[in-house]
Amino acid sequence: MDRTELEAAITERKETLLNVKRGLIERLNLYHTPEQIDDDTPLFGSGLKLDSVDATELLVLLDKKFGIRVGEGDDPSYMRSVNTLTSFIIEKKHSDALVNSNDFVPSVEQ
C-alpha cells in the first residue's frame, strides 16, 4: 500500500464509519453523537448493548443503507463492533465492485 492508497483507504474508512454510526443512531434511536461512539465499541453485551431485536435492525440497516444482503455463508463475527461491521461493509463493497466489473468484461465466447 503506497501513500496514495493509504490516504484513499483512510478516507473510505472514515466515510463508512461515519455512515455506520449515523445509521445506528437513527435506526436504533441511540443517545450518542457519532463522535461519542468509538470505532471499537462492541455492539452487543457491553458497548451499545444491542439485543436480538436490534440484530434484525442491523440487517435492515445493511440492506437499506448499504445495499448489502447478508448470506448464510457470511461469518457472523462482523456483528461484534462498529469497526468489524465497517470492515464487513467495505469488503462487501469491494467484492461486489469486482463482480460487477467482471460482468462487463466480454468473455471469449461472446
Place this chain on the structure above:
Amino acid sequence: MSNLLFELHQHNDVVMTERNGIKIPARYHTPEKEHRAVRQNILLCDYSHFGKAKISGESAWELLNVLVSGDVSSIRDEQAMYTLMLDDQGQIITDLYILCDEESYLLFSEWMTSEALCERITALMAERVGEFDDIEQIIPLNDQGLLHIEGPYSWELLVELYGMDIAGLPFQEHMHVCDELILLRAGKHGEFSYKLFGDYASLADAWQQLVEAGEKFDLCLGGLDYQQQVRLENPCFIPTPLLSLSRCPIELQLQWMVRYDKDEFIGMEALKGRLDAGPHRRAIGMSVDGQPSVTLAFGDEVLLDEEVVGVVIECGYSADIDKTIGRLFIDSEFAWADLSHLTARSSSGDEIALRTAAVPFARNYSFLINPAEHSYIDTRRPRDLLQQFEWQKEREEQEKAASPAAPAEMSIQGMK
C-alpha cells in the same frame, strides 16, 4: 491476611501474587492450560483482590451518579453496570461494576482497594455538603471475597449447583444464591463469565463444590497470570502499561462507558472539551500473520515512511488465530483499522510490517453456545452450534436416504 479461601490456596501450595494489597493465586497450572480452559471449558479463579464497597440510603444513587461516568439511574434491583470513575480532568481512575441490590449498591473495582473506594465516595460527600443528605452507610467489604468462574460452559456448571435460573441470567445482572452468596454475570474476556460474591467461609465451600462438580466439565483452577493472554485477545482497561501513555476514555476507545447526556459527573466538562478538540493519539489494534522473529514490546516505535507516528502498547502471539496481535497508540490521523502501511521497530532495531486491526481479536467460543440447546455433559444435546449443524445435516441426509422414492418419479408413476 488469612481466611478460609486463602488457606485453601496455601494448602494447595499455589504460586501466589499480590494485587490491591491482597494475596491471591498467580497460577495453579501453566498460563497456557488456564487460557485454554477459559476458551474451551471452565476456569475457576479467586478474584478477591477486587476492592468491594457497599453504599446505602435514599441518596445513594444520586451520589454514585456524580461519581461515575455511566448512568446509575438506569439500573434497577438485580441489575448491574460496568462503568468508569474519572478525576476532575476526565482521566480514568478505575473501571468498576455497580450492582443495584435491594436497598443498597455494591461496588466492585479491580484496580482500587475497598478503603480507597470508600474514601473517594466520602470525599465527594464532604465536597458537596448538603447535597446527598440521605446516605445510611458507606462501608468497605474486606471480610468478603469474589470467585470468578469463566468459560463457555461455566453457566452449565452453575446451573447444576444453583438451579436452572442461572441459564437465563442476562449479562450484567445478578441473583442471590444459597442465601449467603450473590452471583453476578459479568466478564471482560468475551466468554460466559460469572462472579460469586460473599463471605470467605461460604466462598471456600463454594470453591470445593465447584471443583467437585466441575470435574466432568474438565474445570481448571487458575490464578491471575492467564489474564495476560485473554486480555491480549480481548483488550480491556488495564492501568499498566496504559497509564504512562493515556488515561483518557476517548483516546483509549472507552467512551462506551460514558453517558454524556447525564446532568453531571466528575470529569464531564473536561472530557467534553477534549472530545470537541479531538484526540491527538488513539489506541488501535494491530496484527501480523504468524509468529515473526521480531519481538515487539511496550514503547517500541511505530513508523510511517520512517516518521515516528506512535508506540506499541502491547504485543504477543495468539495460537488460536495464528497471528501476532496487540495494540498501538498512534496519531489519530492513522488510527484506523485495516491499514497496512505502518511498521514497528523493535528495541534491537529490527522492523516489521503490520496491519492495523479491529479489536477484539479472539473469536470467542461462547458465541457458539446457547444454554437452551447445548451441553458439555449431556451427550443427547449438541455441544455447540457447529455440532448442531453437523447433526442436523446428518439427520437430513439420513431422512433423504430413507425416503421411498424421489418426488418427480412418484408423480410420473401417478400419472400413469
